[in-house]
Amino acid sequence: MRVLVIGGGIGGLTSAIALRQKGFAVDVIERDPNWSVYGVGIIQQANVIRAMAELGILDDYLDAACAFDRVDVYIPTGQKVASVPTPKLIDGYPANVGIGRPALHKVLGDRTRAAGASVRLGVTATEWHDDGEGVDVTFSDGMTERYDLVIGADGLYSQVRQSIMPDAADPRFVGQGVWRYNFPLSGDVGSMSVFEGPTGLGLVPTSPTQMYMFVTTPEPGCPRYPREGLAKVMRDKLRGVPAPQIQELAGEITDDDGVVYKPLEVIFVAGPWHRGRVVLIGDAVHATTPHLGQGAGMAVEDSLVLADELAKGGAIEAALTAFHHRRFERCRYIVEASVRICEAQLSGTRVDQATATKDMFEVVSQPI
Template identity: 65%
Template sequence: MNHQQILIIGGGIGGLTSAIALRRDGHAVTVIERDPTWSVYGVGIIQQSNVLRAAQTLGILDGYLAAGVGFDAVEIFIPSGQKVARVPGHPVAPGLPTNLGIGRPALHKLLGDTTIAAGADVRLGVTAEAIDDTGDAVKVAFSDGTTGTYDLVIAADGVYSATRAMILPEAEKPEYTGQAVWRYNFARPADLDALQVYNGRTGVGLVPISDSLMYMYATTPEPDNPRYPTEGLAALMRAKLAGTAPAIQALAEQITDDEGVVYRPLEGMLVRGPWHKGRVVLLGDAVHATTPHLGQGAGMAIEDSVVLAEEIARADNPEAAFTAFRARRFERCRYIVEKSLEICHGQIGKGPPIDNALATAEMFAVVSQPI
């Protein structure tokens, strides 16, 4: 399957890393993204050692390291604020950090610029309205009135994937967990050299994302899945942090900008059946959306991109490539989805409490294995 015409639906992390991998292999790639502004929210993201390995494979490691800040441990605190563990990561190569904190806008710019420089055609404000797999090609009708014919279609269109609904209507759907996450940026203290995780019913993390910046995430029980207006979000986030460790409560006083608060209900989903139909395949959150408790959602999508490109390169037909792709990815993604959900449920009383230090150490060991 050399020199394929490939459509990628979704211009986020999974879609862009797929485009980079497939252009590297000489395929003609078109990326469509529904958001005409191609924007992301302004807080950060954790990329662990397995993601840096994938970035190295994709040829973008230097850009990753320049855009973020590396660190080599996770520190665990109990609700009182006492530190109980410092968990080292598993480096994948000498000289590389085991974790990288990076701002989402910086990561988006790196991936977007690399995708365009690689020669992919990126079309913004466009969706796939109809997908017709004829057996030897896929005909796609777009929302702007145009059409296209492709050898393969890769859908990286997120947890609410419209493509999944089209091709696998009986597949699992996202389920709300009963918890939500709040995020906010702060000035980074000079001595913050690790991801700091505070256990409790309200779980909190502090993540360095540049020499001068860090972000806080806080997971809170939200049993009724409320949708809060932007106005008042800062005061509400401060209130949600009442009763947390003293250091976190002190930071909370700096949460004053409603527009700077990012609030998201947490949902999980794992498609246990096929991840493809014919010449159309799904990856990332479209088939294995995870809560952020192990920091591996984006990492799993990026690994998907590397593995899918490898299987397309070695297979004789789409069925073989897509079947092999899922076989290589399913157990690893299942582990991340299920273990993250266990931590979530433990925090809100829907399951037994999980020891974050043990869970983090186990996760590092698992994802350091080859993909």
């Protein structure tokens, strides 16, 4: 079986690795000729560690990451009040990691190529025709190929979704944005550290020498900020935070190019995730806010489940229906529970993050 994966992000690359494991021929195309990702980090939890083990890439992944087994909680004035152990799903391996997006991208890209998938950069699909027996694809470089299956792993603004589901709603802005910035790792940040208070704020170590700060802020009207002056805007967003260690870090936010700002947008496609032999995974079909740190985790799990269903060898339609059935409730829960936290923060309601995280973990620790 020949599979085309459109999009070389976390979902596309993990699906390529999972499909190669099952013996399928896989081509990946990625629109960005430089295959770049922005330079801050990402939090991944025990279900992702389990998924990376299943993909056979856990050791490379952990070598590129910073592992931790607890979350330190600080009150707004900066005192640590709790150190909450986080559950593990694989004995002898950590519960969570922080990992730089470029480091994660390198591991996934290297392992995709090592697994025997072809990766073409600076290429997209301009046309595809599904005749029921296969899909004829024309690429932006003029090449044409025929595939048994096309996977749209092309993210929040998926071209594939817009093409096969023209009636699907557009991504929705949820009223918040996230500001992130890298710092040298402080000695007292040994694990993810969250600061209580009206502003969602945390520090995440991503390597023995680096950590990043995330700050979640209300952004009414979804303003667009010019790059010039971004460091000052991020410092201003932190002005009301009383914790002295955060104020000290705020003073180090001086490089406009180092600030990564994203307005938060979500989408959840309620109906089937495929049309004929074209299927969507990851953010293309269920993009969430980062309040539970599970968006990429859901994309990675999609990859494993899709490969598992296809490897059963039945009709493609049955495999894609079974994939949707296995993934739908978990992904819906993650999107809805994450948005609930976002909405509570916006309305000034106290968010019981510990309970929300515990509930989330109960869901994602179930087998996929």
